[in-house]
Amino acid sequence: xxxxVQRYSFLDELSEYAIDNQHLSKCLSYIAPRETVGSLxxxxxxxxxxxxxxxxxxSKNVKENAGTGSEPFPGALLKPTKEANLLVDVLxxxxxxxxxxxxxxxxxxxxxxxxxxxxxxxxPKVNYFGRLRIGAKVISSTFSARxxxxxxxxxxxxxxxxxxxxxxxxxxxxxxxxxxxLPEGETTHSLAFVRWYxxxxxxxxxxHCQVNKDLKICNVExxxxxxxxxxxxxxxxxxxxxxxxxxxxMKIGKKNPKEYLSVIPINRKIHI
Numbered sequence: 189x190x191x192x193v194q195r196y197s198f199l200d201e202l203s204e205y206a207i208d209n210q211h212l213s214k215c216l217s218y219i220a221p222r223e224t225v226g227s228l229x230x231x232x233x234x235x236x237x238x239x240x241x242x243x244x245x246x247s248k249n250v251k252e253n254a255g256t257g258s259e260p261f262p263g264a265l266l267k268p269t270k271e272a273n274l275l276v277d278v279l280x281x282x283x284x285x286x287x288x289x290x291x292x293x294x295x296x297x298x299x300x301x302x303x304x305x306x307x308x309x310x311x312p313k314v315n316y317f318g319r320l321r322i323g324a325k326v327i328s329s330t331f332s333a334r335x336x337x338x339x340x341x342x343x344x345x346x347x348x349x350x351x352x353x354x355x356x357x358x359x360x361x362x363x364x365x366x367x368x369x370l371p372e373g374e375t376t377h378s379l380a381f382v383r384w385y386x387x388x389x390x391x392x393x394x395x396h397c398q399v400n401k402d403l404k405i406c407n408v409e410x411x412x413x414x415x416x417x418x419x420x421x422x423x424x425x426x427x428x429x430x431x432x433x434x435x436x437x438m439k440i441g442k443k444n445p446k447e448y449l450s451v452i453p454i455n456r457k458i459h460i
Contacts, residue, residue, distance in 0.1 A: 257377035257425030
């Protein structure tokens with residue numbers, strides 16, 4: 189199945205040039221997806237080509253195609269799972285998340301008396317999940333209490349200038365589903381709660397592993413071993429997960445060496 193998804197990703201990039209290339213446009217008609225058979229057919233219910241391309245677009249193009257978490261995705265949230273209330277601090281962040289995602293006013297149940305009548309109530313009850321499957325890949329979380337090494341992810345964010353994006357490394361604490369009542373109907377969101385690693389003190393330290401000041405030669409960067417404070421950015425749609433990374437340790441300095449977290453991206457993105 190993973191080979192099929194890889195080919196779809198490659199064809200997706202080729203199709204971007206098909207409009208301007210007459211020969212390529214004709215060839216694409218010969219490579220239409222074939223019906224799967226045997227054991228692969230069992231995945232057809234979970235894998236949908238249109239759903240895959242939408243997820244691919246949202247994870248790579250956060251400026252042009254930002255998702256809310258209510259969109260379908262080619263995968264599923266997996267056990268361990270439990271139904272419980274969010275902690276108050278996380279619930280307040282979820283309210284902020286919805287404020288940014290929709291053109292409505294949101295409020296927690298405890299603050300309903302201090303809000304306008306048009307405000308939508310964000311209830312604390314959610315379904316927690318320990319793992320997320322995207323295609324053939326599984327991402328864990330600290331909630332799953334198994335292998336937290338696979339809980340390290342990368343995600344793109346639009347910076348304050350609204351024109352630039354940057355990729356941040358983080359560790360998934362848990363995945364969760366939350367349902368909210370909107371004027372258009374009941375909507376369920378698939379979200380991840382992530383702690384993001386702090387940046388190094390300066391750019392020179394962050395890109396210590398580069399060769400001859402060329403970032404294209406080495407894409408390893410260094411981060412501090414601790415996390416940023418909790419913020420609204422700790423909650424992201426699962427669609428915004430760009431990929432995973434391998435975490436290592438590296439010491440810099442001779443007299444007073446300081447240890448950093450090395451972020452080594454896995455070349456194979458989570459959506460391929």
